[in-house]
Structure formats: C-alpha cells, structure tokens
Amino acid sequence: MTTSTTITPDSTGLTAERSAERSEVLAKATTAREISRRPPLSTTEKNRVLLAAADALVERTAEILTANDRDIVAGRERGMDEALIDRLRLTADRVEGIAGGLRQVADLPDPVGDVVRGYRRPNGLEMRQVRVPLGVMGMVYEARPNVTVDAFGLALKSGNVPLLRGSKSAFHSNTALVGVLQDVLGAQGLPRETVQLLPCSTRESVRDLITARGLVDIVIPRGGAGLINAVVTGATVPTIETGTGNCHFYVDASADVEEATALVVNGKTRRCSVCNATETVLLDSALPAEAKMKVLTALQDAGVTLHADPGEIGDLGLGDVVAATEADWAEEYGSLDIAVKIVDGVGEAVRHIMRYTTGHTEAIGATDIRVTRYFTDNVDAAAVMVNTSTAWTDGEMFGFGAEIGISTQKLHARGPMGLPELTSTKWIVTGEGQTRP
Structure with a gap:
C-alpha cells in the first residue's frame, strides 16, 4: 500500500517548499544589501581576493570536476543535447582558463571612483560626476558554469555584490565553484556572502529575484531568448537585456x-x-x-x-x-x-x-x-x-578584458559590458557656503 503526501499551502497561498525557497532568496538578497553598504574595498584588496580565488580554483580542480561530472551524468540522463553538454562541461584546461579570467580582471583598471566629468561653476561650486557600484547585482544564466566565476570577478572588481541564479543543470558545478570562492573570501577576512548562489529547484526563484525591489539594484539575464524575455518582461527591478543575436x-x-x-x-x-x-x-x-x-x-x-x-x-x-x-x-x-x-x-x-x-x-x-x-x-x-x-x-x-554580457538595449549600456558598464555615477558638489537665491 502506498501513501500520498498532501502539500498544504501556507497563508500566502504558497506551498511550504515554495515558501522556503522564496524566503531563502529574500534572505540572501537582504544579506547582499547589507554587504553592499559596507565600506568599499580598495583596489589592492579586490585584486588580492581575485588572485587568491584564481589560485584556489586551480588547486581544487579535482573537486570542481567531480561536481561537474555529476551534472554531466544527470544531463545525459535527461536527454540533454550534446551541444549543451559541451557548454556545461568543465575540464582542467577550462578551469585554468576560468582562473586566468580572474587574473585578467585583477589587471584591469578599477572603475570605481573614476571622474566621468568635472568642472567649476561661475558661482564657485565644484562639480564632479564619479563612478560608483550599481549595488546588488542579480545574474540569471543557463548551463555555463564559467559564468559563475566571471560574474563574481567582474562584480567584485566593480564593487558590486552578486546574487547568482544559475540553472538546475549546473547545480553541482556552481555549488562547488561558489564554495571555493566563499572559502577564499572568508580566508581574506571578508563576508562569505559577498557572493551567493540562489536556489534553482523551480523557476519561481527567478521571479523572487527579479521582483525583489528595494533589495536588488539590477538583474542581468544571460542565455537564450526565452530566458532573457522572461526576465525582462517579468522584472520589477531594473534589468539589462543581453545577448539574443540574429x-x-x-x-x-x-x-x-x-x-x-x-x-x-x-x-x-x-x-x-x-x-x-x-x-x-x-x-x-x-x-x-x-x-x-x-x-x-x-x-x-x-x-x-x-x-x-x-x-x-x-x-x-x-x-x-x-x-x-x-x-x-x-x-x-x-x-x-x-x-x-x-x-x-x-x-x-x-x-x-x-x-x-x-x-x-x-x-x-x-x-x-x-x-x-x-x-x-x-x-x-x-x-x-x-x-x-x-x-x-x-x-x-574589444579590449575590455572580460564582459558580463552583450547588451542589446539602449539605456545605461550597449554592446559588450565590461567593468565601467557595471557602475553607475553620482554627483559630488563641493561649495564654500553658497546659498541659492
């Protein structure tokens, strides 16, 4: 005799599993928001973390490949196309390439604090427009586990805090990679939650991320047309449309x-x-x-x-x-x-x-x-x-060193997005007691 389990919605109309998933996404977003408001890291500190992360990825290659093998086996059991399997697959050379990407980002100029323009007004006010981080940066992406590390490296160097929502097909690979990155952050005296992996058991976790207004500053989808369209049309937080290329x-x-x-x-x-x-x-x-x-x-x-x-x-x-x-x-x-x-x-x-x-x-x-x-x-x-x-x-x-994606929209960023495109700006106005008549 078999018994069935009844799943009862909670007071919000969500099942217990969905309620827990949503709570996890919002809790991680809240933590990311708190970290984004900490004093910024210096360029030297950022580069030290990036280089340490690159070394750790290479040192723990065997662990990463074991996790990736689990995803490959599961993908084949589900009938995943071999072209997608190739996107998912990691090898020792590919891990070395991913680590090399972090070293490359470490060599790039830090955009935070760059003066976009500045001038002195006739009334004596000093005007400066400077680059600042976007804040909490959500990434929604498919298959390729290398995006996990790329997003971390570019986010860290540009002063942002990434929330990573990878695909279910790369769950074990992404978990292993984020584990390595978090261990490095902890060893460097930084919050492990400076990078976090969001749950991916259901598609609803994407909705939780892209509607977390007040906690998430920007969401960048990277993948096929269906994914990009779902994020851009369903989001209530700002998004940057990337990628679809006819x-x-x-x-x-x-x-x-x-x-x-x-x-x-x-x-x-x-x-x-x-x-x-x-x-x-x-x-x-x-x-x-x-x-x-x-x-x-x-x-x-x-x-x-x-x-x-x-x-x-x-x-x-x-x-x-x-x-x-x-x-x-x-x-x-x-x-x-x-x-x-x-x-x-x-x-x-x-x-x-x-x-x-x-x-x-x-x-x-x-x-x-x-x-x-x-x-x-x-x-x-x-x-x-x-x-x-x-x-x-x-x-x-294009000489950017690395990119988070290729924007096909017209606002904020367009084309390949490097470090400067992962910043916003703020105006700093310095006076000497001027009052406006």
Whole structure:
C-alpha cells in the first residue's frame, strides 16, 4: 500500500517548499544589501581576493570536476543535447582558463571612483560626476558554469555584490565553484556572502529575484531568448537585456568576394552556438553568379545548411538547400544553419536587417565608401562591422578584458559590458557656503 503526501499551502497561498525557497532568496538578497553598504574595498584588496580565488580554483580542480561530472551524468540522463553538454562541461584546461579570467580582471583598471566629468561653476561650486557600484547585482544564466566565476570577478572588481541564479543543470558545478570562492573570501577576512548562489529547484526563484525591489539594484539575464524575455518582461527591478543575436552579413556588389566569403564562414562556423554568430547572409543581386556561388558553396563545404527561397538561388545549381519560411529570417539558429537572401543593393539589405535585427551585431562587406557609410549610418545595432566578422563582438576582443554580457538595449549600456558598464555615477558638489537665491 502506498501513501500520498498532501502539500498544504501556507497563508500566502504558497506551498511550504515554495515558501522556503522564496524566503531563502529574500534572505540572501537582504544579506547582499547589507554587504553592499559596507565600506568599499580598495583596489589592492579586490585584486588580492581575485588572485587568491584564481589560485584556489586551480588547486581544487579535482573537486570542481567531480561536481561537474555529476551534472554531466544527470544531463545525459535527461536527454540533454550534446551541444549543451559541451557548454556545461568543465575540464582542467577550462578551469585554468576560468582562473586566468580572474587574473585578467585583477589587471584591469578599477572603475570605481573614476571622474566621468568635472568642472567649476561661475558661482564657485565644484562639480564632479564619479563612478560608483550599481549595488546588488542579480545574474540569471543557463548551463555555463564559467559564468559563475566571471560574474563574481567582474562584480567584485566593480564593487558590486552578486546574487547568482544559475540553472538546475549546473547545480553541482556552481555549488562547488561558489564554495571555493566563499572559502577564499572568508580566508581574506571578508563576508562569505559577498557572493551567493540562489536556489534553482523551480523557476519561481527567478521571479523572487527579479521582483525583489528595494533589495536588488539590477538583474542581468544571460542565455537564450526565452530566458532573457522572461526576465525582462517579468522584472520589477531594473534589468539589462543581453545577448539574443540574429546577426546579418551583407555582401555588396563592391565587396572583395574572397575576403567576404572568409568573413561569412568565420562568423557562422567559428562557434555557431554563440550570440555573435552570423545567422543570415544577404547577397547583392548585382553580384555575379560565380561570386554568389563562392560564398554559398564555401558555407556548404564548411558543413552549413542553407535556408533560402529556391526561386532566388535556383539558377545557381546548389543542392541540399532547405526552402526558407518567414520564420527563418528571424531565427537565431545557434547551429550550423544559415538563412540566405538575395537583395537589391544596400538599401534593401538595410530594410531587411532593420525588420529582423535583434540589435546585436550587423556586418557589411564592401569597398565602396558610399555604401559602407550608408550602411553604418542606417543600421541600428549595438555593433556594426565593416569588412570584418560578426564574431569580433566580444568584450575581450574589444579590449575590455572580460564582459558580463552583450547588451542589446539602449539605456545605461550597449554592446559588450565590461567593468565601467557595471557602475553607475553620482554627483559630488563641493561649495564654500553658497546659498541659492
């Protein structure tokens, strides 16, 4: 005989389990708020913690990999796609790379206290706008456990206190990583709660985080379109929208076709699952047939599946082409697939892009300066590339050293977000007894 357990809601309408989960999120947010109001660490203190954390991660690699193996096994049992398994997987080399990221952050300039602008008013008032931390920084992210350490390092260096809500699929990996980081913080005489991992057993813990007004200052989602949209539309605290990338590459009739082909292939195949991968190639109708063929056969030779209107490219004699639908123009594939469209010059290319862009990265291959200027003037995106690959939209490649994500919105931050983008500003006004008439 089996017995069933009745789960009774509490007075708020929540089950006991949900009530406990919500209480844990709010308690950790409250602690983070208290820590964020402590006297700030000096740059020397921050760097000492970062370097100690990097060393500890390497020293405890075996422990971290054991925890990661548990996540890998559980993921495979649930039927997780191998591409996601690869994002989840840690190796000794990857742990060393994560540690190297912390050392890199330690070498970066500390943005806190930087004077953005300053001047003296005619009445003698001294005005200074200086960078300050955002405060309590919530991170909601999927699969990749490296984000746990990246977020900690960037938050610490910019003076913020991170609340990390990773995915259930990386629970054991994230728990091990945060345990290492907290041990380092404690050994350095700092509160272990300077970084905290939030519960992830249900999706409701995300809602608890993103609606914790008064406790959380900013939430940054990092992952797929579904996650980002859920956070941005459901949050009552400020958010920074990141990541979704339906990136286009337009090949103009004036392009160096050899160069443009290499750039399209690189943008698509370097890492097809990342947000800066090229998802649509637009070919100028004025390109000779052999030039169009060169671009498209190079993609096919690299293992990329073409999605196109057969009526547009049928005369090129290409085989194994998937008939494109309206959905393909808006698709962020994250795989070795690419949409192909023939357009009548840069004007139609720009119109197509502005209809389907997610505002991440858009690129053009052209040698005609009038064409490139029209493209850069009229395409609205966080990054616009001229004769280079969409794959370059990356904080490290921009010289930032590291990034928390790539913002596709227009307020506060746009494009790769490094340390300065994780700060706000405040005005400091110094007078000598001036009163306002």
